[in-house]
Amino acid sequence: MTCDKKIKSKTKPCLHYNPNPDTPVGKCSAPGEFGLCIEAIKKHPLPISHSSLHKFISCRMSYYLSKIKGVTTKAHKLSDPVKMGILIDEYLNPNKKESSHEKLYPDSNSFSYRKVLATIRAIKMLEIFPTIPKPVGTQVKVEIKIDEGQVVTGVIDRLYPDHFVETKYSSSDYYTKKQFIKSQVATYFLVDEGLKYVIMEIIKPPALKSTGQFKEETADEYEERCYQAMLTKPSAFFHKYDKENKNFGVVFERSEFDFDKIIERYKQVLKEIRVATEDNAFYENEDSCLQPFECEYLPICETGWISDSLYEKRF
Numbered sequence: 001m002t003c004d005k006k007i008k009s010k011t012k013p014c015l016h017y018n019p020n021p022d023t024p025v026g027k028c029s030a031p032g033e034f035g036l037c038i039e040a041i042k043k044h045p046l047p048i049s050h051s052s053l054h055k056f057i058s059c060r061m062s063y064y065l066s067k068i069k070g071v072t073t074k075a076h077k078l079s080d081p082v083k084m085g086i087l088i089d090e091y092l093n094p095n096k097k098e099s100s101h102e103k104l105y106p107d108s109n110s111f112s113y114r115k116v117l118a119t120i121r122a123i124k125m126l127e128i129f130p131t132i133p134k135p136v137g138t139q140v141k142v143e144i145k146i147d148e149g150q151v152v153t154g155v156i157d158r159l160y161p162d163h164f165v166e167t168k169y170s171s172s173d174y175y176t177k178k179q180f181i182k183s184q185v186a187t188y189f190l191v192d193e194g195l196k197y198v199i200m201e202i203i204k205p206p207a208l209k210s211t212g213q214f215k216e217e218t219a220d221e222y223e224e225r226c227y228q229a230m231l232t233k234p235s236a237f238f239h240k241y242d243k244e245n246k247n248f249g250v251v252f253e254r255s256e257f258d259f260d261k262i263i264e265r266y267k268q269v270l271k272e273i274r275v276a277t278e279d280n281a282f283y284e285n286e287d288s289c290l291q292p293f294e295c296e297y298l299p300i301c302e303t304g305w306i307s308d309s310l311y312e313k314r315f
């Protein structure tokens with residue numbers, strides 16, 4: 001199926017094609033359009049990552065909005081677990097040039113924000129992370145070649161010579177289950193045969209409520225209460241907390257994963273993405289709207305409208 005806005009050009013995929021060094025293929029600049037040029041993608045398939053594979057499998061529409069149209073949720077409208085995860089990552093990787101605190105939480109008295117501050121203070125006080133030997137790198141961008149001309153991309157939280165660490169901020173225990181983390185973790189094991197194990201560090205945000213005697217408490221008081229709760233019982237917040245060694249997390253061994261299956265799946269999904277791009281078959285899958293987490297694009301699918309107050313267009 002050819003794009004109905006396409007105007008033939010001898011030098012470009014379409015007269016509306018706008019090359020861009022920041023995007024894998026150029027953008028569409030036809031009137032009223034945005035996003036990447038679908039005709040160019042047909043010739044130069046987009047790189048795939050564990051998360052884009054997952055998006056395509058769970059709902060093609062979410063893949064289309066994210067990867068082809070470049071629609072992202074504005075920072076302050078992201079869900080709390082996502083915001084908290086970003087800030088904890090920043091704390092653990094202090095090299096990042098600018099802090100995201102204000103962008104994510106313009107209101108510094110928001111109780112959700114104070115949970116993050118309490119968590120960071122607890123991490124410092126319990127001296128959990130500083131005892132970990134220096135990693136080879138943090139937020140390490142990796143590329144795994146799975147086929148001729150086709151790579152899988154990813155970002156590893158902390159990489160060491162013989163293992164890697166992923167830190168998740170989540171109130172669910174999904175990340176302790178092999179089935180849930182398999183796709184991401186097995187992909188990262190493929191980076192280097194010397195990687196023997198992964199540690200999944202799961203931080204549970206405090207779920208304290210401001211009710212009863214705490215109904216009138218201030219943001220400062222709430223933060224302090226969360227902080228004290230985390231210090232009093234670290235094992236309730238840092239999964240498998242080990243007081244003696246000052247660390248936490250679940251270990252999964254390399255031998256627990258089947259890499260052939262993972263590679264085969266990438267290859268198969270890449271073929272399916274190619275066919276979907278040809279046929280413009282990025283249909284919605286309502287089964288994924290609310291599970292396992294609410295989809296960030298739900299307001300778009302429900303209203304058919306991309307609200308400027310909720311979303312921005314990356315390209």
Ligand code: SF4
Nearest residue numbers: 059284289295298301
């Ligand atoms: S809201 Fe539902 S249908 Fe829409 S992109 Fe998300 S998962 Fe797909």
